[in-house]
Amino acid sequence: MLPKAYDPKAVEDGIYAMWEQSGAFKADTASKKEPFTISMPPPNATGQLHLGHAVMLALEDIFIRFARMQGKEALWVPGTDHAAIATESVVIKKIQQEEKIPDPRAKLGREELIRRIADFVGKSQDTIRSQIRKMGASCDWSRERYTFDPALNRCVNEVFVKMYKDGLIYRGHRIVNWDPKMQTTVADDEIEYVEETVPFYTFQYGPFQISTARPETKFGDKYVVVHPDDKRYKQYKDGEQFECEWIGGKIKATIIKDKVIDMEFGTGCMTITPWHDPVDFDLAERHKLDKEQIIDFEGKLLPIAGEFAGMSIEEARPKIVEKLKEKGLFVKIEENYVHRVAVSYRGKGKIEPQIKEQWFIDVNKPVVPWKKKNMSLKEVMQDVIRSKEIEIIPDRFEKVYFHWIDNLRDWCISRQIWWGHRVPVYYCKKCTEIVNGKEVPMRLLYIGSEPFEVHEACGSPVTQDPDTLDTWFSSGLWTWSTLIDPALTEDYSLDLPDLLKKSPDYQKFHPTTVMETGYDILFFWVARMILMTTYATGQIPFKKVYLHGLIRTRDGAKMSKSHPETCIDPLEIIPKYGADALRLSMIVGQSPGNDSRLFEEKIGGYRNFVNKLWNASRFVLIQCEEAGLQPNEKLKIENEKLSLADKALLSALQDLITDVTEGLETYRLSEVGERLYSFVWDYFCDWYLELSKGEANPQVLIHALRTMLQLLHPYCPFVTEELWKSVAPRGATLLIKGVWPQADDSPKNQGAFDQLQVVIDVITALRSIRAEQGVDQGKKIEAIIHTKEHVKVLESQRGHIERMGRLEKLTIDAKSAKHKNAASVFLKGVEVHIPLEGMIDMKAEKQKLTKEQENLRGFLAGVEKKLSNEQFIANAAAEVVAKEKQKLADAQEKLRKVEERLKLLS
RNA sequence: GGGUGGUUAGCUCAGUUGGUUUAGAGCGUCUGGUUUACACCCAGAAGGUCACAGGUUCGACUCCUGUACCACCCACCA
Numbered sequence: 001m002l003p004k005a006y007d008p009k010a011v012e013d014g015i016y017a018m019w020e021q022s023g024a025f026k027a028d029t030a031s032k033k034e035p036f037t038i039s040m041p042p043p044n045a046t047g048q049l050h051l052g053h054a055v056m057l058a059l060e061d062i063f064i065r066f067a068r069m070q071g072k073e074a075l076w077v078p079g080t081d082h083a084a085i086a087t088e089s090v091v092i093k094k095i096q097q098e099e100k101i102p103d104p105r106a107k108l109g110r111e112e113l114i115r116r117i118a119d120f121v122g123k124s125q126d127t128i129r130s131q132i133r134k135m136g137a138s139c140d141w142s143r144e145r146y147t148f149d150p151a152l153n154r155c156v157n158e159v160f161v162k163m164y165k166d167g168l169i170y171r172g173h174r175i176v177n178w179d180p181k182m183q184t185t186v187a188d189d190e191i192e193y194v195e196e197t198v199p200f201y202t203f204q205y206g207p208f209q210i211s212t213a214r215p216e217t218k219f220g221d222k223y224v225v226v227h228p229d230d231k232r233y234k235q236y237k238d239g240e241q242f243e244c245e246w247i248g249g250k251i252k253a254t255i256i257k258d259k260v261i262d263m264e265f266g267t268g269c270m271t272i273t274p275w276h277d278p279v280d281f282d283l284a285e286r287h288k289l290d291k292e293q294i295i296d297f298e299g300k301l302l303p304i305a306g307e308f309a310g311m312s313i314e315e316a317r318p319k320i321v322e323k324l325k326e327k328g329l330f331v332k333i334e335e336n337y338v339h340r341v342a343v344s345y346r347g348k349g350k351i352e353p354q355i356k357e358q359w360f361i362d363v364n365k366p367v368v369p370w371k372k373k374n375m376s377l378k379e380v381m382q383d384v385i386r387s388k389e390i391e392i393i394p395d396r397f398e399k400v401y402f403h404w405i406d407n408l409r410d411w412c413i414s415r416q417i418w419w420g421h422r423v424p425v426y427y428c429k430k431c432t433e434i435v436n437g438k439e440v441p442m443r444l445l446y447i448g449s450e451p452f453e454v455h456e457a458c459g460s461p462v463t464q465d466p467d468t469l470d471t472w473f474s475s476g477l478w479t480w481s482t483l484i485d486p487a488l489t490e491d492y493s494l495d496l497p498d499l500l501k502k503s504p505d506y507q508k509f510h511p512t513t514v515m516e517t518g519y520d521i522l523f524f525w526v527a528r529m530i531l532m533t534t535y536a537t538g539q540i541p542f543k544k545v546y547l548h549g550l551i552r553t554r555d556g557a558k559m560s561k562s563h564p565e566t567c568i569d570p571l572e573i574i575p576k577y578g579a580d581a582l583r584l585s586m587i588v589g590q591s592p593g594n595d596s597r598l599f600e601e602k603i604g605g606y607r608n609f610v611n612k613l614w615n616a617s618r619f620v621l622i623q624c625e626e627a628g629l630q631p632n633e634k635l636k637i638e639n640e641k642l643s644l645a646d647k648a649l650l651s652a653l654q655d656l657i658t659d660v661t662e663g664l665e666t667y668r669l670s671e672v673g674e675r676l677y678s679f680v681w682d683y684f685c686d687w688y689l690e691l692s693k694g695e696a697n698p699q700v701l702i703h704a705l706r707t708m709l710q711l712l713h714p715y716c717p718f719v720t721e722e723l724w725k726s727v728a729p730r731g732a733t734l735l736i737k738g739v740w741p742q743a744d745d746s747p748k749n750q751g752a753f754d755q756l757q758v759v760i761d762v763i764t765a766l767r768s769i770r771a772e773q774g775v776d777q778g779k780k781i782e783a784i785i786h787t788k789e790h791v792k793v794l795e796s797q798r799g800h801i802e803r804m805g806r807l808e809k810l811t812i813d814a815k816s817a818k819h820k821n822a823a824s825v826f827l828k829g830v831e832v833h834i835p836l837e838g839m840i841d842m843k844a845e846k847q848k849l850t851k852e853q854e855n856l857r858g859f860l861a862g863v864e865k866k867l868s869n870e871q872f873i874a875n876a877a878a879e880v881v882a883k884e885k886q887k888l889a890d891a892q893e894k895l896r897k898v899e900e901r902l903k904l905l906s
Numbered sequence: 907g908g909g910u911g912g913u914u915a916g917c918u919c920a921g922u923u924g925g926u927u928u929a930g931a932g933c934g935u936c937u938g939g940u941u942u943a944c945a946c947c948c949a950g951a952a953g954g955u956c957a958c959a960g961g962u963u964c965g966a967c968u969c970c971u972g973u974a975c976c977a978c979c980c981a982c983c984a
Contacts, residue, residue: 004943211984212984260983260984261984262984264984266983269984270983270984272984273964279983282982445954550978589931594911595977597919601918602933604946609946614944614946615947616943663922671921686948689943693941858965862965885970887925
């Protein structure tokens with residue numbers, strides 16, 4: 001016999017091990033079944049699982065388990081991400097703190113640091129693997145991948161080479177976001193802005209007054225920019241030059257007219273620093289102006305700053321202002337200027353724009369063959385969404401996505417950190433080449449995916465480009481690089497199309513079915529996967545994108561370790577409430593794309609539900625034992641032995657199956673969860689089980705329980721699998737491998753359900769009458785009772801109420817009917833005789849019916865109008881029109897009934 | 907500056923193309939109750955002019971316009 005309360009801690013690990021050993025997670029490439037694939041967004045291999053991962057795992061596990069039970073070949077590929085910059089900065093920090101080494105890169109060198117990081121990652125991966133298991137995720141561990149696997153590195157290199165050959169990857173001097181702290185470039189998307197209040201200075205610059213929050217960048221400024229339409233500066237011409245006194249002495253300045261200037265802001269003119277400001281850089285490019293570096297890569301001022309050279313920005317700033325004051329060029333200072341400072345999303349270091357030579361991906365060059373045209377990467381990215389090949393849930397994110405693409409610039413893919421896929425470009429250490437008539441060291445000797453060590457022509461060793469690739473370059477390949485057969489990647493005679501063609505997993509499982517992830521990485525990752533995958537494979541990476549929202553604390557704050565009191569840690573919750581409860585609490589009541597709040601009471605509520613299910617099952621088993629039925633027998637449900645309640649339950653189960661299946665197919669997870677919750681608790685436990693205490697039908701009980709376990713399994717896999725052990729039909733597989741129930745498994749009993757509904761309504765009405773009229777034994781009840789389908793008029797003389805177990809028994813004797821025309825039902829502990837005729841309070845009834853009649857007539861007119869609209873018929877899908885017609889027919893029928901009733905009443 | 911989402915019961919949120927919902931759930935509150943599983947329980951109750959103002963419609967939580975507040979995203983304001 002089952003214990004009195006469900007103890008998740010005692011069963012979960014065992015169940016998971018059982019699933020794993022059974023091979024249920026493992027997808028079969030050779031199978032003929034329809035594939036259903038999910039690539040798990042790989043958690044960063046830096047630490048611990050958090051709620052974001054937990055919600056991702058819960059959602060995807062539901063998709064996968066449902067698909068598997070529906071008989072699809074379900075593959076869920078797990079993995080981890082090397083997360084270049086994030087990981088490197090974590091490890092460097094760790095070494096700094098634990099070993100007191102201020103600059104680990106310099107002290108340890110490239111090889112040693114990489115070894116240390118790899119060590120750290122290895123341990124972290126173990127932790128993550130076990131945590132993914134704790135959530136019950138049924139992913140295929142035999143196919144686990146890591147973005148830094150040699151096989152994936154091969155894919156990265158192949159794509160790099162292909163892009164280079166297609167002219168999509170180029171090297172150029174461009175302004176980049178430089179992080180002096182991490183000593184690397186940072187992507188535009190990886191920057192966040194922090195508000196800072198700083199002094200805002202205005203200085204005299206020749207005849208102009210210019211304002212700045214960053215005087216330290218102003219040394220080299222020799223261009224002053226004004227708006228061409230600005231009347232204040234009408235007398236100056238574009239390109240006009242003048243001499244003036246500036247920080248380091250006399251300079252010659254040039255006036256530039258350009259529309260980027262906001263005339264309203266400050267004095268309406270500014271000087272520019274092209275080397276350290278993206279806007280200025282663009283402007284300088286447009287007007288072909290000189291650019292000069294002022295600040296070095298460490299964040300210190302260069303010799304151009306004269307006496308300030310070598311100082312840090314913080315140190316130099318007040319001194320420069322002081323000097324300008326001395327020179328009489330200071331005009332004014334505004335103390336509380338709010339200004340936004342760019343900070344690295346990962347390392348939190350202040351970003352200093354710099355011009356550097358970097359590798360870029362050209363997003364505008366139209367060289368990608370797509371649908372028999374040559375498109376740019378941007379155009380392909382737009383096309384796949386526009387054509388609905390990829391659908392985003394919720395669809396409003398499609399707009400956001402398009403907007404992002406519109407503003408997309410060339411993607412800087414090189415990073416100066418060490419942890420990452422190294423740029424597959426090699427140089428000869430010795431040879432030189434002629435560029436623009438000058439002899440320079442050889443820039444590029446070889447580019448390719450195969451490792452390369454010696455320059456054959458001269459016999460000297462080669463060196464690989466020191467830069468590594470942006471982490472999103474490799475994760476952009478994730479949906480398919482994980483499906484490439486690793487053994488093939490050791491063969492360098494194969495090219496990328498060969499690798500794809502010869503990998504059975506790729507052939508079977510790509511494109512993947514659904515990509516589920518947080519909306520916060522729509523740009524970082526989802527967009528990059530679309531870009532990289534369409535280009536590299538000619539296929540879309542996934543058919544659907546399901547975006548979940550952020551999980552917040554009770555107060556709506558972001559979950560972070562800085563608020564330990566409101567922050568929920570899945571690893572603390574699972575032992576306490578169980579993985580099933582956690583999963584439910586994150587799924588039910590949440591809609592895609594919207595943030596939601598999670599707190600412990602909520603999880604507790606679903607723990608109660610899981611326990612309720614457990615006890616209901618216990619009760620069913622007890623009933624069976626009493627009735628002498630083996631719970632794992634094959635069932636024979638005989639129609640003639642069914643009570644009205646049994647029939648109603650069976651009928652309701654059919655509806656439940658239909659609703660749950662449809663809901664899951666359309667990704668309405670919250671709704672389905674709620675439906676299941678309320679069915680199990682309100683309908684099955686509180687109503688049917690209570691009834692069955694009177695006269696139990698163990699066959700129906702077992703049947704219903706089995707069906708509910710099957711339907712609930714994707715949501716709460718552990719408890720359902722555990723219970724399945726007790727009620728599974730002999731010879732049945734594990735629930736995880738089981739089949740999804742079909743709605744037509746057993747006969748429909750819709751009639752019974754309607755009949756029952758009438759009775760339920762009657763009882764509900766009687767209750768309220770009793771409350772209103774204070775009916776007690778022997779007092780007359782007079783009322784009209786509305787039901788879904790009928791208007792029953794009930795007149796009763798006598799009624800009495802008595803307790804019967806948990807329910808109350810209310811008996812009402814009909815006056816005139818004498819049970820002749822009355823339905824007599826025993827239900828929910830209540831015996832009711834319902835007379836079918838008799839009248840009271842016709843006025844109110846008539847009013848209501850008349851109103852309904854009016855509404856229906858209006859409605860009919862509306863629908864008819866719609867259906868006679870040719871444009872509507874022409875444009876609408878066939879099923880929409882059919883639905884409208886159905887609506888029309890239903891309404892006509894309804895109207896007919898209403899009119900009939902009205903006639904009856906008059 | 908541009909964009910998106912939100913505003914529904916004390917709290918946290920559902921509500922699928924406008925009509926069987928006289929607006930739902932969970933938690934909380936209140937009143938009863940140890941009754942053939944479950945106090946992680948049962949039976950009931952109270953609690954909402956669906957942010958506000960207009961409009962379209964026979965009919966609006968649902969569609970349109972505007973307003974207010976909140977949140978987020980994007981953008982080159984020196």
